Amino acid sequence: MAIGWFIAPYARRPSSRPFIRRYVVIDDLAATIAADGGAWAETEVLGQAAIVKVRASAATLALVAALPGVSRIPVAQLDDPLSTLTAPQKTAIRNRVQALGYSLAERQARFPNDLGTYTLRDLLTFVASRRRRVRYDQATDALIDDGVLEPVRPLDDVDAAVA
Amino acid sequence: MGAPRLPVIDDFNRANTGPPPSANWAAMPFLAAFSAHKVVTNQAVAGGAGNNAASWWSAQDFGPDCEAVIDAITLTPTPDDYVSLYARAFSSGGLNGYELAHNKDGSDTWVISSYTADVATQIGASATQSVANGASIGLVVVGSTIEGWYKAPAGSWSLVMTRTDTTYGGAGKVGWYHYRAASTFDNFAGGTLKAGHRRSRMGMGR
Numbered sequence: 001m002a003i004g005w006f007i008a009p010y011a012r013r014p015s016s017r018p019f020i021r022r023y024v025v026i027d028d029l030a031a032t033i034a035a036d037g038g039a040w041a042e043t044e045v046l047g048q049a050a051i052v053k054v055r056a057s058a059a060t061l062a063l064v065a066a067l068p069g070v071s072r073i074p075v076a077q078l079d080d081p082l083s084t085l086t087a088p089q090k091t092a093i094r095n096r097v098q099a100l101g102y103s104l105a106e107r108q109a110r111f112p113n114d115l116g117t118y119t120l121r122d123l124l125t126f127v128a129s130r131r132r133r134v135r136y137d138q139a140t141d142a143l144i145d146d147g148v149l150e151p152v153r154p155l156d157d158v159d160a161a162v163a
Numbered sequence: 164m165g166a167p168r169l170p171v172i173d174d175f176n177r178a179n180t181g182p183p184p185s186a187n188w189a190a191m192p193f194l195a196a197f198s199a200h201k202v203v204t205n206q207a208v209a210g211g212a213g214n215n216a217a218s219w220w221s222a223q224d225f226g227p228d229c230e231a232v233i234d235a236i237t238l239t240p241t242p243d244d245y246v247s248l249y250a251r252a253f254s255s256g257g258l259n260g261y262e263l264a265h266n267k268d269g270s271d272t273w274v275i276s277s278y279t280a281d282v283a284t285q286i287g288a289s290a291t292q293s294v295a296n297g298a299s300i301g302l303v304v305v306g307s308t309i310e311g312w313y314k315a316p317a318g319s320w321s322l323v324m325t326r327t328d329t330t331y332g333g334a335g336k337v338g339w340y341h342y343r344a345a346s347t348f349d350n351f352a353g354g355t356l357k358a359g360h361r362r363s364r365m366g367m368g369r
Contacts, residue, residue: 010284018195018215021276023285030288040288136282143282151329161327 001038003053003076003162004061005120007096007127009069010048010134012143020136022143024050025067032060041161043153044131047100048145051124051155053162071096078121078159090115097127121155128152166320167232167301167312171352172220175202182210182218189221191338192254193281200348206236207348209341219252219338220353226251228356231337232301232312235294236347238267245342246294248302249278250353251335257281260335261328263302263311265294275309275326290324305356307332 006026013021024042026033033040038056045051054064065072073093075082082090093115097107110126111118133147175184181201183189190199198211199218209216231248238246245266252260257280264283266272271293276283286309294300297316302309311323337353 013285018193019283020281021283021285023274023289027285027289031291033288034291042287044284133279134282134284135280153327153329157327 001036001055002058002061003055004064005073005075005124006052006054006064007045007071007073007100008042008050008052008064008067010044010050010143020143022048022134024052025069026052026054026064028067029060029063032056032063036060039162041158043128043155043158044150045100045127045129045152046102046131046145048134048143049100051128051158053158055162073120073123075120078119078124078155080120081116082118082120082123083116085116093123097123100127102127102129124155128155165303166314166322167230167299167303167352169230169232169352169354169356171350172354173207173351174205175207175349175351176205177202179203182216183221184210184218187220187222188218188338191217191219191249191252191258191340193217193258193340197340203347205349207351208346209344214342214344215340217338217340219249219336220351221336224253224334225337225353225355226304226334227332228305228358229334229337229354230301230303230356231339231351231353232299233339233351234299234349235296236349237296237345238294239343239345245340246300246346246348247340248300249336249338249340250302250304251331251333252278252338253335255280260331261302261304261309263300263309265292265300267294273311273323275311275324277328277330279330286326286328292323299350303356 010022036056040054042050042052132145134145183199197215197217200207201210247264262276273290299314301312314320
């Protein structure tokens with residue numbers, strides 16, 4: 001089996017009952033991942049997204065990467081360098097991180113050099129630096145992440161959970 | 164951690180009453196203000212006119228290490244029939260705490276979630292386990308580990324899923340919710356797991 005690291009969005013789980021449920025869209029492939037004998041674990045970050053590590057077949061990881069809103073970082077181990085990323089891949093990652101809510105100034109302060117000079121751990125540790133409490137706004141029927149800062153599950157926890 | 168083993172705290176064996184099932188229970192503080200359950204023919208059923216019912220043991224808090232178990236006597240086979248258990252639950256802008264939810268639709272999905280002000284965030288992957296009439300469902304929370312357990316009628320406990328979360332570490336209430344008025348429940352068990360509690364994972368217990 002293979003390992004994949006992704007940034008994936010949370011989605012609202014539809015229900016006929018008046019519950020407000022959110023889940024990482026990776027779970028749409030829970031049965032496929034389980035059929036591989038694989039597993040996945042997440043840590044929620046800014047922007048109602050999560051860093052997700054998935055262990056599954058290469059074919060299943062391709063399906064995961066094709067889920068709406070999911071970005072794959074094509075490096076397998078946390079301590080692997082990002083030097084293998086192409087320029088378009090690095091641009092896509094930078095844009096995705098900024099879209100989550102991390103400012104350009106924050107990103108430039110943390111990564112003053114080319115992204116390829118850092119490791120996956122460096123990148124994901126930055127992305128996992130914070131998250132906000134998500135609330136339900138009844139007037140707009142929307143989930144909004146503008147609350148207080150909440151603790152973030154450590155990246156190494158996620159890594160260890162999917163060995 | 165081991166299979167659920169705390170004793171039943173309510174067998175609902177009494178004259179019809181409620182909602183709630185007794186003075187030890189109250190309606191859970193969901194956004195939608197569901198009715199609590201009531202007792203009919205020595206079992207717990209939905210207490211209000213609609214399909215939703217949610218009750219928690221209001222007499223005291225349990226935990227932080229704790230468990231909650233319910234016998235699902237009859238679950239209607241219609242889609243979207245839910246039964247959920249709660250632990251470390253408290254009210255603050257709505258419901259907060261941990262939930263183990265089973266959806267008796269075609270997929271028999273189990274999900275563990277963290278609730279914050281009525282917003283449930285699924286923790287990790289869902290699992291699959293069918294629930295037969297007469298089966299038991301258990302939620303066990305020890306430290307940051309949250310487990311969902313299943314016991315078939317006249318069977319032994321088996322672990323369905325384990326997840327990890329550190330959002331809620333304090334004591335709280337235990338309770339359960341169900342959707343579908345025709346469903347019936349019995350023998351709610353639960354309480355505090357004492358520090359150093361050692362239990363077999365071989366399915367022994369309640």
